[in-house]
Amino acid sequence: MTRIILLLFASLAVACGEWKLALPGWEYQFPRDHGNHPGFKTEWWYFTGNVSTADGREFGYQLTFFRQGVSPDDSKAESRFVTRDLKLAHFALSDLKTPRFSFSQKLARGAYGEAGFDEGDSVAWIDGWRCERSGEGFRIQAEKGDVSIDLTLLPQKPPVIHGKDGVSQKAEGAGRASHYYSFTRLKTTGQITSGGKTYPVTGLSWFDHEWATNQLGADQEGWDWFSVQFDDNTELMLFQLRLKKGGRDPYSGGTWVAADGKGEAIPDSDFSLTPVRWWQAPKSAARYPVEWRLEIPGRNFVATVRAATENQELNLDPIRYWEGAIRVSGERDGKPILGRGYLEMTGYASKVVGMQEEK
Numbered sequence: 001m002t003r004i005i006l007l008l009f010a011s012l013a014v015a016c017g018e019w020k021l022a023l024p025g026w027e028y029q030f031p032r033d034h035g036n037h038p039g040f041k042t043e044w045w046y047f048t049g050n051v052s053t054a055d056g057r058e059f060g061y062q063l064t065f066f067r068q069g070v071s072p073d074d075s076k077a078e079s080r081f082v083t084r085d086l087k088l089a090h091f092a093l094s095d096l097k098t099p100r101f102s103f104s105q106k107l108a109r110g111a112y113g114e115a116g117f118d119e120g121d122s123v124a125w126i127d128g129w130r131c132e133r134s135g136e137g138f139r140i141q142a143e144k145g146d147v148s149i150d151l152t153l154l155p156q157k158p159p160v161i162h163g164k165d166g167v168s169q170k171a172e173g174a175g176r177a178s179h180y181y182s183f184t185r186l187k188t189t190g191q192i193t194s195g196g197k198t199y200p201v202t203g204l205s206w207f208d209h210e211w212a213t214n215q216l217g218a219d220q221e222g223w224d225w226f227s228v229q230f231d232d233n234t235e236l237m238l239f240q241l242r243l244k245k246g247g248r249d250p251y252s253g254g255t256w257v258a259a260d261g262k263g264e265a266i267p268d269s270d271f272s273l274t275p276v277r278w279w280q281a282p283k284s285a286a287r288y289p290v291e292w293r294l295e296i297p298g299r300n301f302v303a304t305v306r307a308a309t310e311n312q313e314l315n316l317d318p319i320r321y322w323e324g325a326i327r328v329s330g331e332r333d334g335k336p337i338l339g340r341g342y343l344e345m346t347g348y349a350s351k352v353v354g355m356q357e358e359k
Contacts, residue, residue: 019072019213021175026166028181030159031133034209036117036124037179038084041069043211045124045131047140047153048227048342049188050325051203059192059201060094060308060325060342061149063142065124065131067117069213087115089126091142092314093149094325095194099309101324102194104144105316137186138207143193151190153205155183157261162237162254164265168210169251170241171217176251178212184227184235184257204229206342219244222347224273226254226294226305228328230339233259238266238294240273242347256299270298279310281322286349288313288322294330303330305343313349320349 020039037043045065052058066088087110092103106126108115115126123131129142137154159181162168167177186205191198206227225239238254254266275289290307305328312324321344328339346352 019069022167022177022179022212022215023175024165024167026179028159028161028166028179033179033181034123034133036067037211038067038069039072040179040211041072041213042215043067044209046208046210047131047138047205048323049151049153049186049203049205050229050340050342051151051188051192051201051205053199053201057199058096058308058325059194059199060096060312061151061192062090062092062323062342063129063131063140063149064090065117065126065129066090067124083109083111087117087124087126089124089129089142090314090316090323091129091144091149092312092323093147093192093194094309094312095147096308096325098195099311100194101309101312102144102147103314103316105314146193146196148193148198149190151188151192151201151205153183153186153188153207156185156187157183157257159183160237160255160257160261160263162263170212170215171220171249171251173217175213176215176217178210178215180208180210182209182227182237182255183207184237185229185233204340206235216241216352217249220249220352222345222352224289225344226326226341228305228326228339228341230328230337232332232337236339236341238271238273240268256296266296266298271296276304279307281311281313281315281349283315284313284320284349286313286320286322288345288348294328299332300334301330301332301337303328303337303339307343315349318350319346319352321346322348 019041047063068086089106121133162180168180169177188205221244228236235257240252241249252268255263274293277291279290292305308325323344
């Protein structure tokens, strides 16, 4: 049904003009760039976090708003049924005590204001799922059945811009890139409902905002993306782009964020990721690496990355992927280091949709 709806929305759009490409020289401005960039085909606002109650009950959460462009034409349409983009959102909650993993999806056109971007303090929303500016930070809300989140996120560091010259290059060629920044450490307070019971929680969250047009190459199969907040007030973002023929694309890389908030690039040549243990999803039958050995020799860093619970696959249509809470333990400069974060793995169960041109 979702595939049919997507095709229907596409047929109602006016297809003219050209999409913008993510090219060097973008000048980031905040809070402007927290908002919508409709000239680019794909955009997302990505919130993940690890929080817990006062007595130690742990939760992981994900709330993502997607904008998938249908037409780059910015002229005023005569009908509200002609749309420039589709609005999607994913919400997932990992109750790590149970453990229970809940996930859901919303899809909307926004013709009647039920979904949209950039209206007053609202950054993105679909029905009751919302991201709003709140002082220097954000408030996010989502509910599905007996699970919900209502969280306030306050940045502890300034935004970190990934890549070089304003772009995060993802493949060979001009425009095969994204504009990409993160708030890597957001103090998080609020409440989570799981199984119909509501818990006050505190913890840390991570916010990724990325916009692009066809950033991936046709020879790329998917990616493994890691975000980690360490106990020494540093953070790590790392991704590897997997090739269909096997191996890793040299445009893989990441950013180490120092305690003072300064980001330092990690090139593809300076890290290794080795799967240690795999898990097969019961619904999609995809096999995901749920434990990794991570080494960054240039930073004298070696660690084991483990899924906080294995079953964190979002089995959705038309996208199926693994996104969940992780735990990290290792050494840096010979000293123990611990971290918590999130791992996203795409291309194992379904094709990456809407982010690349096919050969």
